Every structure is written in structure tokens, then in C-alpha cells.
Amino acid sequence: MLLEIKDLVKTFDQPGGGRLTVLDVPEFLIDQGQQMALIGTSGGGKTTLLHLIAGLLTADNGSIRIAGTDLMRLSEQGRDRFRAACVGYVFQTFNLLPAFTAIENVRLGMTFGPGTYDPRRADELLAKVGLADRADYKPAQLSVGQQQRVAIARALAGRPKVLLADEPTANVDPNSAASVLELIRASCRDENIALLMVTHSMDIADQLDSTVRLEDINRALATSC
Amino acid sequence: MSLLRIAWRNFRHRSLSSFLTTLSLALGVGLVVLVLSIYGIISEAFVRNASVGPNLVVGAAGDGLQLTLNSIFYLSQPIENLDYTDYMDFMSEQQRSDQVERYGGDPALAEEDGRYYALLGGGYAIPLALGDYFGSFRLVGTTPDFFEKLRHGPMVDQEFTMREGRAFETFNDEHGYFEAVLGSRVASVMDVRVGDVINPTHGNPEGKLHSEGFTVVGILDPTGTPNDRAAFINLEGFYLMEGHARPAPEGQNYEPTIPPPADWPKPLTIPEREITALLIRNGNLMFAPIMSNMIKETKTRQAVAPIGEINKLMSVIVGPLLTALMVITLLTCIVAAVGVLVAIYNSMNDRRKDIAVMRALGARRGTVTSVILIESLLIAVIGGVMGWLGAHLAIWIASGAIEEQTGIQVGFWSTSFYEWLVLPLVVALALLAGLLPALSAYRTDVGSNLSA
Numbered sequence: 250m251l252l253e254i255k256d257l258v259k260t261f262d263q264p265g266g267g268r269l270t271v272l273d274v275p276e277f278l279i280d281q282g283q284q285m286a287l288i289g290t291s292g293g294g295k296t297t298l299l300h301l302i303a304g305l306l307t308a309d310n311g312s313i314r315i316a317g318t319d320l321m322r323l324s325e326q327g328r329d330r331f332r333a334a335c336v337g338y339v340f341q342t343f344n345l346l347p348a349f350t351a352i353e354n355v356r357l358g359m360t361f362g363p364g365t366y367d368p369r370r371a372d373e374l375l376a377k378v379g380l381a382d383r384a385d386y387k388p389a390q391l392s393v394g395q396q397q398r399v400a401i402a403r404a405l406a407g408r409p410k411v412l413l414a415d416e417p418t419a420n421v422d423p424n425s426a427a428s429v430l431e432l433i434r435a436s437c438r439d440e441n442i443a444l445l446m447v448t449h450s451m452d453i454a455d456q457l458d459s460t461v462r463l464e465d466i467n468r469a470l471a472t473s474c
Numbered sequence: 475m476s477l478l479r480i481a482w483r484n485f486r487h488r489s490l491s492s493f494l495t496t497l498s499l500a501l502g503v504g505l506v507v508l509v510l511s512i513y514g515i516i517s518e519a520f521v522r523n524a525s526v527g528p529n530l531v532v533g534a535a536g537d538g539l540q541l542t543l544n545s546i547f548y549l550s551q552p553i554e555n556l557d558y559t560d561y562m563d564f565m566s567e568q569q570r571s572d573q574v575e576r577y578g579g580d581p582a583l584a585e586e587d588g589r590y591y592a593l594l595g596g597g598y599a600i601p602l603a604l605g606d607y608f609g610s611f612r613l614v615g616t617t618p619d620f621f622e623k624l625r626h627g628p629m630v631d632q633e634f635t636m637r638e639g640r641a642f643e644t645f646n647d648e649h650g651y652f653e654a655v656l657g658s659r660v661a662s663v664m665d666v667r668v669g670d671v672i673n674p675t676h677g678n679p680e681g682k683l684h685s686e687g688f689t690v691v692g693i694l695d696p697t698g699t700p701n702d703r704a705a706f707i708n709l710e711g712f713y714l715m716e717g718h719a720r721p722a723p724e725g726q727n728y729e730p731t732i733p734p735p736a737d738w739p740k741p742l743t744i745p746e747r748e749i750t751a752l753l754i755r756n757g758n759l760m761f762a763p764i765m766s767n768m769i770k771e772t773k774t775r776q777a778v779a780p781i782g783e784i785n786k787l788m789s790v791i792v793g794p795l796l797t798a799l800m801v802i803t804l805l806t807c808i809v810a811a812v813g814v815l816v817a818i819y820n821s822m823n824d825r826r827k828d829i830a831v832m833r834a835l836g837a838r839r840g841t842v843t844s845v846i847l848i849e850s851l852l853i854a855v856i857g858g859v860m861g862w863l864g865a866h867l868a869i870w871i872a873s874g875a876i877e878e879q880t881g882i883q884v885g886f887w888s889t890s891f892y893e894w895l896v897l898p899l900v901v902a903l904a905l906l907a908g909l910l911p912a913l914s915a916y917r918t919d920v921g922s923n924l925s926a
Contacts (some may be wrong), residue, residue: 301920305834305920305921329837329839330838333836340831346831347487348484360839361832
């Protein structure tokens with residue numbers, strides 16, 4: 250298995266005191282190259298789960314193993330380094346840095362990992378997403394669909410082992426959504442990258458290898474219901 | 475992609491804010507550099523002007539600084555006059571004998587070397603007679619030795635050269651004792667050329683015009699010394715102007731044994747003569763302290779080292795001024811640094827999401843902190859360099875006026891030592907100012923800002 254989650258628990262402080270358990274996942278597995286959709290109700294903890302897998306948050310209990318590395322045993326710096334080298338992230342709102350051009354945004358995706366900086370790959374990725382002629386455009390000069398394509402290229406820049414996509418088609422028009430989805434799927438297939446995509450669309454979920462409902466793996470939701 | 479490039483992109487992205495912050499810092503640095511440069515020019519002018527060759531100035535007992543300012547810088551008023559025999563104390567027996575024969579004086583003066591002659595050791599003593607003016611410029615009565623023996627320049631090795639004409643002579647068949655040489659600035663301000671006749675005023679610039687006219691025979695090249703702002707006349711001519719002869723004491727009415735040139739006024743006798751000061755250069759500088767002490771022991775005379783007096787002036791007046799300038803510099807730099815802090819800190823709200831994205835891409839807390847500090851550094855370096863260049867551009871533009879007023883030649887690259895402290899100080903303070911927003915970047919919560 251590429252991604253193995255065991256007995257994962259994540260809680261947050263509540264404004265009124267006490268702690269709220271958001272995630273309680275006994276087991277969650279993704280194989281190398283597998284493309285999985287994660288669906289569930291809003292506020293159910295999908296984004297929190299992605300943040301935990303990316304090492305942006307730390308769990309209270311349990312383990313998250315990616316390619317044999319237990320994130321819970323890594324220091325914050327170790328998780329940063331691991332994320333730069335092994336995890337790609339596509340956001341719903343693209344999150345391109347407005348100060349940088351399209352090609353620079355892609356290069357940022359390979360800047361912070363150890364030995365991952367490869368400007369030629371950045372050029373190739375931008376060409377792959379069909380934006381070679383927009384390399385020097387700032388995000389504000391690109392359409393919404395083009396911005397998401399740049400964000401995909403950026404997420405792939407560091408040659409990740411797993412790509413986390415948080416509703417990547419939610420903010421683009423239906424035509425662009427189809428091409429964005431196909432771009433993500435094809436890229437992950439070409440580079441044998443595991444894909445975990447959060448979506449509310451069953452149409453999209455149906456196009457991936459498998460679909461998991463968060464309510465089915467998260468005991469915290471079952472308890473609250 | 476390097477952190478410098480990331481910081482530069484951020485700097486350019488907020489171009490107006492970055493420009494205004496950098497401009498305010500540049501103005502602060504420019505002001506400081508300008509003030510320090512002017513201080514450097516003034517202090518260099520003082521030290522340089524005190525280095526025209528003489529290692530001692532001899533005058534009537536009194537304030538040594540006043541004597542120096544009066545004799546070297548042609549500022550302030552003379553203390554008291556010296557006897558002409560004080561000048562003869564630096565002459566050999568032969569020279570004294572020649573003086574007695576030429577002008578008339580006590581024969582006893584011609585019987586031995588002057589008391590300080592041996593200590594002069596091959597150096598020189600040049601008399602100055604001050605008190606009159608040409609326009610607003612000081613008139614200096616002296617001998618041709620002034621131009622022949624004094625030196626100027628940073629190494630005090632440059633001879634006085636004439637832009638036009640020649641040095642005056644003790645006696646000239648055409649002009650007699652009445653020849654003058656003008657400093658470069660005097661000639662340009664008073665619009666006088668070689669061949670013109672000038673008439674000094676007595677006692678002050680508005681004093682009575684002397685009827686005796688002096689023919690200008692030479693105009694000095696600029697020297698960067700107070701001599702550019704002085705009009706020099708032959709000492710013998712100075713003595714012959716109305717009101718300059720001292721009444722000879724009772725029983726000291728002498729006649730020269732060498733008849734004076736016909737058709738010209740008879741020179742004053744030695745008892746009728748006075749001088750204001752003597753510029754002394756010892757052939758062997760080791761004799762200078764002995765000579766100085768011997769002169770001080772007379773109680774009525776003093777010998778001071780002009781460099782020493784100027785250094786005292788610098789430490790008493792200019793030193794505290796420098797301290798004040800340094801405090802102003804520090805305050806200006808702090809104000810500029812606070813400007814940097816405010817500008818970057820205010821931008822932090824806009825860039826928290828960018829920081830969170832960079833963290834999501836694998837940037838460590840230390841990396842995003844470094845980006846903020848580098849951005850602060852960029853503002854400091856660009857602002858500092860712009861300020862330095864602006865100040866030196868201003869100095870370069872004003873260089874003509876500065877040279878005209880002070881004689882100091884300054885160029886675009888003329889720097890004072892203290893300037894070199896400004897840039898590191900600004901950089902250090904800007905880094906300090908960058909710490910607060912950098913800390914904010916360090917603490918940025920990734921999860922909440924990614925979703926924002």
C-alpha cells in the first residue's frame with residue numbers, strides 16, 4: 250500500500266471548551282497509482298483528512314504511512330521536507346501566488362523539495378497542461394480554467410507519490426471541469442501517482458477507480474449522527 | 475527558485491508600497507550621507523588648510539587658536555603685533571646685516587645670528603602683516619618667500635603656481651614696492667586681471683581707501699586653501715601705506731647705509747616696522763619643540779603648531795558636532811527602519827494565504843521567515859544605495875560651488891569615512907524591522923489560511 254492510515258484521531262478545541270473529535274478513522278488505504286474519490290457532507294472532515302495526509306496538521310493518535318514513512322514520527326521540518334518531495338496538492342481555489350508568473354508558480358512546486366528543482370520539467374508540465382504560451386502570464390491574466398491547469402502542473406512539479414485534490418473542479422465551468430479532471434487522471438496514470446480527490450460530484454467520482462464515503466470510514470461522524 | 479527571487483517577486487508585486495517605502499528610506503539615507511559628506515568636507519578643509527607647510531606659527535602671546543585662525547585661515551582679528559626684530563631673530567648674521575644696511579637699524583643687530591637661527595636648521599621664517607582688506611578679502615603683506623617656500627596639497631608638496639603672471643618682487647623697477655598677487659577666488663570675485671591696480675582699505679572692508687595702489691602681477695592657481703581668498707602684497711609696500719609706520723622710539727632714528735632706489739618712497743627703518751605673525755618651518759622638526767618653548771619663555775610671544783590647534787578645535791567643537799550628527803543619523807535610520815516595518819507588517823494580512831500556500835508546497839517555517847527578511851533587506855539595500863547615489867549626485871552637482879566657496883575639490887565618488895557606516899546600519903536596522911513581520915510569517919497557520 251502506498252498510503253496506510255490506522256486508528257487516526259483528530260480533535261480540535263471547541264470555543265465553549267472541551268475538544269471536538271472531527272476524525273476517527275480506524276483504517277484507510279490507497280494503493281500506488283490508485284485513483285480514489287472521497288465524498289461526504291460538508292464539514293465532515295474531508296479537508297482535515299487531506300491536511301493530515303499532507304502533514305500540514307498533526308493527528309492526536311494513530312499513524313499515517315506514505316510509502317513506508319510514518320508522518321506521525323516526523324518532526325515538523327521532516328513533514329515539510331516529505332511533503333515537498335512526496336505530496337502534491339491541488340486546491341479548490343487554485344491558490345496560485347499572484348506575484349509569480351505561470352511558469353514561476355510551477356517552479357515553486359519544485360523549489361522546496363530536496364533535489365527536485367528542474368526548470369525543464371516545469372516547462373514540460375506547463376506544455377502538458379496546454380499553457381506553454383502563457384508561461385509569463387500572471388494568474389490574474391489567466392482564465393479560471395487556465396489557473397487550475399497551472400495549479401495541477403505545480404502539484405505535479407515535485408514528482409509526488411500521492412496527489413491530493415480538494416474539489417479541483419468546483420470553481421470551474423463544466424467544460425473546463427471535464428478537461429481538468431481528465432488532465433489530473435491522465436497525469437497520475439502517466440506517472441503512477443496515487444490520487445485522492447475530494448468531490449461532491451458523483452459523476453466525477455464515478456470516473457475514478459474507487460469511491461469512499463467519509464461517513465463510512467470516520468467513526469466520529471457515525472457517533473455524531 | 476532562489477529565496478532572493480521569491481522575495482524580489484513579492485517586492486515587485488506590491489510595487490507602489492515597495493517604491494514608497496524604499497523612497498522614504500532612500501531620502502533618509504540620502505540626508506544622512508549628505509550631512510556626513512558636508513561634515514567630511516568641512517573637517518577636511520580645516521585639516522588640509524592647516525597643512526600649508528609651516529609647523530609653527532609665531533605671534534604675540536594670547537590665544538593659540540586665534541593666532542592660527544588669523545595667520546593660516548585669515549579669520550578672526552590679529553592679537554598684537556610683533557617687532558620686526560622678532561622676525562630678524564630667525565635670520566643669520568649676514569641676513570641681519572643686510573637688513574640693517576638696506577633699511578636702517580641698530581648696528582648691534584648685525585653683529586650676530588638671530589637667537590633662533592640655529593634652531594631653524596635650514597628651514598624658513600615668513601613674515602605676515604595683516605589688518606587691511608581688498609574688498610571683503612584679507613590683505614596679506616609678506617615676502618616673495620611665501621610663494622617660493624610654502625607648499626600645499628594633500629601631501630603638502632605642491633608649489634604655488636600662477637594661473638597668470640608671476641610672484642611679486644621685493645623691488646621692481648616698474649612698480650617699485652607696490653606689487654600684488656591675488657588668490658584665485660579674489661581675482662574672480664573682484665574681477666581683477668594682471669596689470670590692474672588695486673587699492674586696499676585700512677583696518678576693515680569698509681575702512682578708508684589707501685591712496686597707494688598695487689599693481690597685480692600674478693593670480694594664483696586654485697589651491698583649495700584659504701590663500702585662494704587672500705590678496706598678497708609686498709611687505710615693503712605694506713609698510714609704505716599710510717598709517718602703517720610705527721613711530722620710532724626715542725633715539726632710534728636710523729638711516730639705511732645702502733641708498734634706496736631713486737624716485738620711490740624710502741622704505742621704513744627697522745624700528746618703524748611691525749609684523750603680525752611668522753610662519754616657521756624647521757629644517758629639522760626635532761628642534762620645533764625647543765624653539766617653541768624658548769619663544770614661550772619670553773612671555774610676550776608664543777609659537778603654536780597650527781595642526782595641533784586645529785585638532786583641539788575639532789575635538790572641542792567639531793567632535794560634539796559629529797556626535798550630534800551620529801545621533802541624528804541613528805534616529806533617521808531608525809525612523810526609516812520603522813517605515814520598513816510598518817510597510818511589510820501591513821502587507822502581512824494580504825500575504826498570509828501566499829505563505830500558507832508556500833508552506834503547503836513544502837516550504838519550512840524558516841524559509842518563509844527568510845523570504846520576509848530578504849524582502850526587508852532588499853528595501854534596505856535598494857533604498858540605501860539610492861540614497862547614497864542621490865546624495866553624491868547632489869554633491870557632484872554642487873561640486874563647482876563647493877570648490878569655489880571652500881577650495882575643496884569634491885567629485886561623485888568623494889566619500890567620508892562615516893558614510894560607510896550608514897549602509898550596514900540601515901541594513902541591520904531593516905533586518906531588525908523585518909523580524910516582527912517575519913515572526914508573523916513564521917506563526918502563520920496553514921490550515922485556516924489555505925481555506926480562507
